[in-house]
Amino acid sequence: MALKIWKHSLPFLLVAVVMFGVAGYLYYDTYIVPRCEICGMSTIYGYREITTPDGRHHVACCPFCALLLVQKYPTFKIETKCDACGRKVVIEIENRQLKRVDPPTAYLIIGGTGLCKDNKMACCEECKEKLLAQAPPGSVAFPMEEAMRIAAHPVRKAWIWTPSPVPIIATAFLGGVSLALAFLMGRKR
Numbered sequence: 001m002a003l004k005i006w007k008h009s010l011p012f013l014l015v016a017v018v019m020f021g022v023a024g025y026l027y028y029d030t031y032i033v034p035r036c037e038i039c040g041m042s043t044i045y046g047y048r049e050i051t052t053p054d055g056r057h058h059v060a061c062c063p064f065c066a067l068l069l070v071q072k073y074p075t076f077k078i079e080t081k082c083d084a085c086g087r088k089v090v091i092e093i094e095n096r097q098l099k100r101v102d103p104p105t106a107y108l109i110i111g112g113t114g115l116c117k118d119n120k121m122a123c124c125e126e127c128k129e130k131l132l133a134q135a136p137p138g139s140v141a142f143p144m145e146e147a148m149r150i151a152a153h154p155v156r157k158a159w160i161w162t163p164s165p166v167p168i169i170a171t172a173f174l175g176g177v178s179l180a181l182a183f184l185m186g187r188k189r
């Protein structure tokens with residue numbers, strides 16, 4: 001008797017376990033893994049410390065995504081490093097405007113591939129030339145004032161990635177249905 005119950009319930013129980021496992025993984029992947037607040041990428045290129053006045057830290061995968069945070073926060077501070085020589089670069093944004101760049105000679109290089117991994121930060125003319133020499137074709141360097149104008153353009157608001165709970169809820173729901181079916185099949189015999 002007991003064996004028969006198991007025979008009919010087991011497939012549904014297994015499906016339920018797999019579904020809850022997938023839902024758990026999706027939750028971890030969506031909310032626990034640090035992701036770029038702009039493009040959603042989980043790979044972070046280079047050192048970067050970004051803080052808003054409320055003391056919160058923010059994640060951006062590349063220097064361009066870091067500037068694009070202006071689409072979400074009017075005031076924040078970026079501490080990063082030159083990708084050529086490692087010199088510290090500090091960028092302060094206030095009310096969606098560039099307030100301070102240290103050193104003022106810093107450049108943002110936007111990679112010609114459109115991939116975040118090819119976006120770089122240069123501290124000076126010399127480092128900019130060095131990075132451009134290694135950059136993919138079509139890469140362009142912008143002084144920080146201009147880089148900021150590009151990032152703050154309203155059209156780029158559409159680039160912002162938002163985590164979606166829908167796949168998590170859907171798989172957890174299927175898990176619940178399978179679990180209910182497992183009970184039903186068990187009771188029927």
Ligand SMILES: [Zn+2]
Nearest residue numbers: 036039061065
């Ligand atoms: Zn990004």
Ligand SMILES: [Zn+2]
Nearest residue numbers: 082085123127
């Ligand atoms: Zn440098």
